[in-house]
Amino acid sequence: MPELRTEEYQINMGPHHPSTHGVCRLLLTMDGEKVVDAVPYVGYLHRSIEKICENRTYAMCIPILDRFEYVTAMSCNYVFSLAAEKLGQVEVPERAEYLRVIMLELNRIASHLIFFGTTAMDLGALTPFLYGLRERELIMDLFEMTCGQRLTYNYIRVGGVSRDIPPEFVPKCREAIKIIASKLPDYEGILNENPIWLARMKGIGHTDPQQAIAWGVSGPVLRASGVKYDLRRDDPYSIYPKFDFDVAVCWNGDNYDRYLVRIEEIRQSLKIVSQALDGLPDGDIRAKVKAKFKPPAGEVYVRIENSRGEMGVYLVSDGSEKPLRVKTRGGSYNQLQFLPEIVRGRGYLIADIVAIFATFDVIMPEVDR
Amino acid sequence: MTQQELTAYILANYDGKLTLLDTGRAEPMFELKPDDLLEVTRRLRDDPQLKFDFLCNMGGVDTGQRLEVVYSIASTTKHLRMDFKVVLGYENPSIETITEIWPAANWYEREMYELYGIEVKNHPDMRPLLLPEDWNQGFPMRKNWDAPDFIRMPEL
Numbered sequence: 001m002p003e004l005r006t007e008e009y010q011i012n013m014g015p016h017h018p019s020t021h022g023v024c025r026l027l028l029t030m031d032g033e034k035v036v037d038a039v040p041y042v043g044y045l046h047r048s049i050e051k052i053c054e055n056r057t058y059a060m061c062i063p064i065l066d067r068f069e070y071v072t073a074m075s076c077n078y079v080f081s082l083a084a085e086k087l088g089q090v091e092v093p094e095r096a097e098y099l100r101v102i103m104l105e106l107n108r109i110a111s112h113l114i115f116f117g118t119t120a121m122d123l124g125a126l127t128p129f130l131y132g133l134r135e136r137e138l139i140m141d142l143f144e145m146t147c148g149q150r151l152t153y154n155y156i157r158v159g160g161v162s163r164d165i166p167p168e169f170v171p172k173c174r175e176a177i178k179i180i181a182s183k184l185p186d187y188e189g190i191l192n193e194n195p196i197w198l199a200r201m202k203g204i205g206h207t208d209p210q211q212a213i214a215w216g217v218s219g220p221v222l223r224a225s226g227v228k229y230d231l232r233r234d235d236p237y238s239i240y241p242k243f244d245f246d247v248a249v250c251w252n253g254d255n256y257d258r259y260l261v262r263i264e265e266i267r268q269s270l271k272i273v274s275q276a277l278d279g280l281p282d283g284d285i286r287a288k289v290k291a292k293f294k295p296p297a298g299e300v301y302v303r304i305e306n307s308r309g310e311m312g313v314y315l316v317s318d319g320s321e322k323p324l325r326v327k328t329r330g331g332s333y334n335q336l337q338f339l340p341e342i343v344r345g346r347g348y349l350i351a352d353i354v355a356i357f358a359t360f361d362v363i364m365p366e367v368d369r
Numbered sequence: 370m371t372q373q374e375l376t377a378y379i380l381a382n383y384d385g386k387l388t389l390l391d392t393g394r395a396e397p398m399f400e401l402k403p404d405d406l407l408e409v410t411r412r413l414r415d416d417p418q419l420k421f422d423f424l425c426n427m428g429g430v431d432t433g434q435r436l437e438v439v440y441s442i443a444s445t446t447k448h449l450r451m452d453f454k455v456v457l458g459y460e461n462p463s464i465e466t467i468t469e470i471w472p473a474a475n476w477y478e479r480e481m482y483e484l485y486g487i488e489v490k491n492h493p494d495m496r497p498l499l500l501p502e503d504w505n506q507g508f509p510m511r512k513n514w515d516a517p518d519f520i521r522m523p524e525l
Contacts (some may be wrong), residue, residue: 042498042499043499043500043501045498046499046500048509048510050510051510055521056522060404107472122449134443176507213445214422214471214473215472215473216423216424216425216433216471216473218423227445231447234445234448235443281467299398299439301425301426301439301441302451303425303426303441303443310425312425312426312441314426314428314439316430316432318432318433322522323415324430324432324433325430325431327426327428327430327439328424329425333476334476336478337473337475338474362410368499369499
């Protein structure tokens with residue numbers, strides 16, 4: 001009988017794998033059922049948003065940057081507007097700042113609801129996906145009522161916001177907050193003690209805090225590994241210092257903690273939205289900005305806390321009506337380049353890779369741009 | 370440490386290797402010589418007063434007259450932030466890798482090479498990132514780049 005021998009082999013996961021929520025290819029090196037190494041191949045969605053922005057005026061950049069991170073398009077609008085306002089030294093009216101915070105936090109909740117639904121769906125549970133999208137629909141209705149769009153808003157503009165909220169917004173928003181808050185125990189009830197969920201979540205995908213910082217990982221993934229670092233508190237922007245909220249943090253750094261941090265962040269965001277609705281002042285919604293906005297020559301890097309970590313824009317102006325350089329930075333980019341570090345040599349199964357990818361909450365347009 | 374104190378501290382302690390640029394804004398922006406890059410970035414990371422442990426962002430810039438590489442760094446414990454840049458010419462631009470200081474630079478440097486043609490020396494893995502593997506149409510983020518289907522926006 002000939003001697004049996006074993007060898008490592010490689011398989012492609014993607015580019016069209018359903019769990020990557022976009023077009024990402026992971027080249028997995030396998031030893032039997034165990035994953036030895038994973039190498040991400042990206043760029044399938046590269047549209048060169050940065051080059052397109054260099055060829056557009058500031059106002060025209062905002063709808064293009066909506067497509068940069070479409071699940072939280074409000075943040076993309078906001079971070080670019082913030083950079084342009086810093087360059088042009090535009091003072092934003094207080095009502096506009098409140099409206100921006102309300103929209104940003106509602107968008108963060110919507111994004112975390114998508115995370116909750118799709119992660120459970122990747123692991124084979126369809127009900128949470130329906131739950132998540134059902135509650136997200138309430139938020140989408142609020143956005144549609146305000147700016148007419150449900151995904152790419154083009155709402156936050158340089159100097160303020162594009163239009164005021166309709167009168168029925170505030171009562172509808174309070175009702176939505178109440179409904180979402182009342183549904184969160186259902187979410188936890190359906191997943192927190194589910195044995196299939198726990199088997200793929202507890203103790204899988206452990207991230208070391210020091211290593212995560214060195215790899216530029218931020219947002220919920222970093223906070224789940226015990227680093228209490230939230231730009232809303234630690235590098236404050238807009239009017240966040242006025243609000244009372246906690247930074248959600250967990251200590252194990254595994255898939256389960258990343259899920260817990262996001263659920264807690266939904267609670268904190270609901271708290272912020274409700275405080276912002278209480279304090280919403282009257283007044284202008286937009287500073288006077290010329291139609292041909294030309295900030296003086298200069299350069300600035302601004303960063304905000306997005307639902308996927310630090311989102312930043314490095315903006316260079318040469319004093320003309322078009323930016324000289326727009327460099328966008330998204331949390332997913334660093335999370336995805338960090339992924340091989342926590343997969344390599346740990347003997348995970350392919351189903352564990354799906355769970356890790358899902359809890360990193362990587363969204364491909366943010367990586368490829 | 371406030372931003373003014375940070376600027377004063379760096380000007381006093383870094384032997385003139387980081388020179389302050391006048392950008393008229395809150396966060397300081399420094400310029401650095403390409404040869405000092407590794408030494409200064411290591412000191413910035415290990416300095417107990419600063420602890421710049423987080424690379425926020427890095428990327429190339431083509432101003433039309435020269436190429437620049439811009440680094441934005443932050444400290445997660447001291448809550449500081451600063452930017453610095455390295456200025457390069459168009460003739461064989463190249464720069465040392467900083468992946469051993471901040472591993473996060475890995476993909477940023479790969480992206481910078483394929484989009485701007487700024488060579489990164491000693492990089493562990495220099496495959497193309499965003500562009501196709503058989504891309505042969507030059508460095509698309511350069512200002513003088515052109516392609517048959519690339520249409521510039523007319524002047525307003």
